[in-house]
Amino acid sequence: MKLYEYEAKKIASENNIPVPRGILASTPEEARRAAEELGGRVVLKAQVLVGRRGLAGGIRKASTPDEAYMIAGELLGSSIRGERVEKLLVEELVCFERELYLSLTVDRSGRSYVYLVSPLGGVEIEELVRKHPEKLLKISADPFNGYIPYMSRLAAKFLELPRREWGLLNSIMESMYRIMINYDAELVEFNPLAYKCGGGLMALDAKITIDDNSLYRHPEYLKLYGRELSVLEAKAKQLGFSYVELDGDIGVICNGAGLTMATMDLILYYGGRPANFLDIGGGAGRDRVREAVKLVLENPRVKVLLLNIFGGITRCDEVARGVVDALESSKRRIPVIVRMLGTNEEEGRRILEEKGFKVFSEADEAVREAVRVSRGEV
Amino acid sequence: MVLVDRNTEVLVQGITGREGSFHTKLMLEYGTRIVAGVTPGKGGLEVRGVPVYDTVYEALRDHPGIAASIVFVPARFAYDAVLEAIDNGLKIIVVITEGIPLHDELRMIRYAKSRGVTIIGPNTPGIMVPGETKIGIMPAHVFKPGRIGLVSRSGTLTYEIARELGKRGYGVSTVIGLGGDPVTGLNFIEAYRLFMDDPRTDLIVLIGEIGGDAEERFAMYYSKLDVKKPVIAYIAGKTAPPGKRMGHAGAIISMGMGDYASKRKALIDAGIPVADTPSQVPVIVGEILSRRSKH
Numbered sequence A: 001m002k003l004y005e006y007e008a009k010k011i012a013s014e015n016n017i018p019v020p021r022g023i024l025a026s027t028p029e030e031a032r033r034a035a036e037e038l039g040g041r042v043v044l045k046a047q048v049l050v051g052r053r054g055l056a057g058g059i060r061k062a063s064t065p066d067e068a069y070m071i072a073g074e075l076l077g078s079s080i081r082g083e084r085v086e087k088l089l090v091e092e093l094v095c096f097e098r099e100l101y102l103s104l105t106v107d108r109s110g111r112s113y114v115y116l117v118s119p120l121g122g123v124e125i126e127e128l129v130r131k132h133p134e135k136l137l138k139i140s141a142d143p144f145n146g147y148i149p150y151m152s153r154l155a156a157k158f159l160e161l162p163r164r165e166w167g168l169l170n171s172i173m174e175s176m177y178r179i180m181i182n183y184d185a186e187l188v189e190f191n192p193l194a195y196k197c198g199g200g201l202m203a204l205d206a207k208i209t210i211d212d213n214s215l216y217r218h219p220e221y222l223k224l225y226g227r228e229l230s231v232l233e234a235k236a237k238q239l240g241f242s243y244v245e246l247d248g249d250i251g252v253i254c255n256g257a258g259l260t261m262a263t264m265d266l267i268l269y270y271g272g273r274p275a276n277f278l279d280i281g282g283g284a285g286r287d288r289v290r291e292a293v294k295l296v297l298e299n300p301r302v303k304v305l306l307l308n309i310f311g312g313i314t315r316c317d318e319v320a321r322g323v324v325d326a327l328e329s330s331k332r333r334i335p336v337i338v339r340m341l342g343t344n345e346e347e348g349r350r351i352l353e354e355k356g357f358k359v360f361s362e363a364d365e366a367v368r369e370a371v372r373v374s375r376g377e378v
Numbered sequence B: 001m002v003l004v005d006r007n008t009e010v011l012v013q014g015i016t017g018r019e020g021s022f023h024t025k026l027m028l029e030y031g032t033r034i035v036a037g038v039t040p041g042k043g044g045l046e047v048r049g050v051p052v053y054d055t056v057y058e059a060l061r062d063h064p065g066i067a068a069s070i071v072f073v074p075a076r077f078a079y080d081a082v083l084e085a086i087d088n089g090l091k092i093i094v095v096i097t098e099g100i101p102l103h104d105e106l107r108m109i110r111y112a113k114s115r116g117v118t119i120i121g122p123n124t125p126g127i128m129v130p131g132e133t134k135i136g137i138m139p140a141h142v143f144k145p146g147r148i149g150l151v152s153r154s155g156t157l158t159y160e161i162a163r164e165l166g167k168r169g170y171g172v173s174t175v176i177g178l179g180g181d182p183v184t185g186l187n188f189i190e191a192y193r194l195f196m197d198d199p200r201t202d203l204i205v206l207i208g209e210i211g212g213d214a215e216e217r218f219a220m221y222y223s224k225l226d227v228k229k230p231v232i233a234y235i236a237g238k239t240a241p242p243g244k245r246m247g248h249a250g251a252i253i254s255m256g257m258g259d260y261a262s263k264r265k266a267l268i269d270a271g272i273p274v275a276d277t278p279s280q281v282p283v284i285v286g287e288i289l290s291r292r293s294k295h
Helices: A005-014 A028-037 A066-073 A123-133 A150-159 A162-184 A212-216 A232-238 A256-271 A286-297 A315-331 A343-352 A364-376 B019-030 B056-062 B075-087 B100-116 B156-167 B188-196 B214-223 B261-268 B280-294
Strands: A022-025 A042-044 A058-064 A088-092 A095-106 A112-118 A137-141 A185-195 A202-205 A207-210 A242-245 A250-254 A274-279 A306-313 A336-341 B009-013 B032-039 B048-053 B066-071 B092-095 B119-121 B128-129 B133-134 B143-150 B170-175 B203-209 B231-236
Touching: A005 A022, A005 A162, A005 A207, A022 A028, A028 A042, A028 A066, A028 A150, A042 A066, A058 A066, A066 A088, A095 A123, A095 A137, A095 A162, A095 A242, A112 A123, A112 A150, A112 A162, A112 B100, A137 A150, A150 A162, A162 A185, A162 A202, A202 A274, A207 A212, A212 B100, A232 A242, A242 B066, A250 A256, A250 A286, A250 A364, A256 A306, A256 A364, A256 B156, A256 B203, A256 B231, A274 B133, A274 B231, A286 A315, A286 B156, A306 A315, A306 A364, A306 B156, A315 A336, A315 A343, A336 A343, A336 A364, B009 B019, B009 B056, B009 B075, B019 B032, B019 B133, B019 B170, B032 B056, B048 B056, B056 B066, B066 B075, B066 B133, B075 B092, B075 B100, B100 B119, B143 B188, B156 B170, B156 B203, B156 B231, B156 B280, B170 B188, B188 B203, B203 B214, B203 B280, B214 B231, B214 B261, B231 B261, B231 B280
Parallel strands: A250 A274, A250 A306, A306 A336, B009 B032, B009 B066, B032 B048, B066 B092, B092 B119, B143 B170, B143 B203, B203 B231
Antiparallel strands: A022 A088, A042 A058, A042 A088, A095 A112, A095 A185, A112 A137, A185 A202, A185 A207, A242 A274, B128 B133, B128 B170
């Protein structure tokens, strides 16, 4: 779960990481007052979870409180890459000489934590890795030993920071590790970390992502969980499915993430476009399947529904009953194509064929059929 | 076979739960030698004829031959259960549990490595030697005994590909589910080394997916080997959008790593053919095997 910038900065500041003075505003009037309090010249930052908001006009400077009022009026309620702006973070303008990059995340293949350090802050880290791999320093931190001060000396040398800043960098990196552990974070990122005019370091932006699997240990965030999702995605989360909306027209329901992705890929391979990713998980019963089918049918773009089920723990007869329940209670009539295999396959097939469905055994055939139907060729 | 065989004695942690007891039954039916189970507070019970203990210590006292454990314990207690198994000296631990907090996984896997313990998973379908033993939850009937090593990051997709192989008469020597989480006890390189040393494996099918760089790292490793067994790959997630979590915690494209194109290119550059669809896998297997037999 991603935290908003203002939430991440609050955590950073509580852990003695310098951040700009800032005030949260949800109306233009609040933005004006915030600007007055901060001395007039401010930056207004849209609080959204999508990336690259700066390029999308979500970060604007104001020279006076009146200008802050005007800009806030434009930003609040607008949409940045599909996400509505509800709050602005109004911050003092900070003079800086250089923009650095500093983050702490998990190194999957190294099975440890890793600090990523770069003198090229402000740019996208993805681009950085691709174009200038030599400008990125990785410092591995073992889960048993945690942060060790020498790591900051390595980072300081790489960033060419003067000696007087070493102590501050040490304290920032130590705090990042503490945040990582205390908040069960997957990512703690400062981009940019500014080297200020006249010295000192300050996190001008902050990103913290909390591991969804550990949210039960953080009840204060658990209740906010799911806020970055679309309406249907949030509903799926409540029902316990993994659901991601895409822009095609073939509704997809499968069991298992790998099989679901493979099914979407097959659709593309045969010239169709998936409308969603929906993994009902292992061992889904009749009720769960019914809700999954209803959910996909709520998406008006879906022209045909494709189920691809490989029963292991999941039982085909339960799936079949769930599909029948959903379609009998739904007003929408769209073609449904089922491919079903594995545990209790015969019973599942019988239930569906009695209701007039065609049931496939081969994934390729079922997907080809779904693509033909979506193109209106059947 | 790899890591386990028909003689491996197995402990089930979380044996009294819904999944634990159900799969204990299926594993017993397959012939797996399950000799004991553990659920704290349920010691003294029996599940499908298997005695249940409160602690791993007591299970080992009565059944000193136990060599492997399979863990069905719920996510928030899994760290506790896995560490109990490691501290009692078990060397192979299969963690079926899904949804374990990332920091717990990191610590348990690092600890296991330091003690010479192999963790399979978490979030894995398990490990199986068709015809001998199944320490996992996979539907046994799709895996025919044979000479292909299967290693995978996902469950049902492995079943799909095993079935496609079986349709063309190709069986499996051992199947290892690495697990769908970002951090797992085994990776492709480590699994490949196990297959390399296994005289019953001729060829390896690698089933990957987007996210992370495990496939790219394997490709790099493989390209530098002098002596190698043939590897064929399938990668899921070509159509997945960046930044979205596709079910598996591992299946997210981020930090400029792990998209489909980069994995495919790395594998092909290393001389590993990549199938476009699951049903192409046995076709490529057939081409490679016939080429080899002609030499």
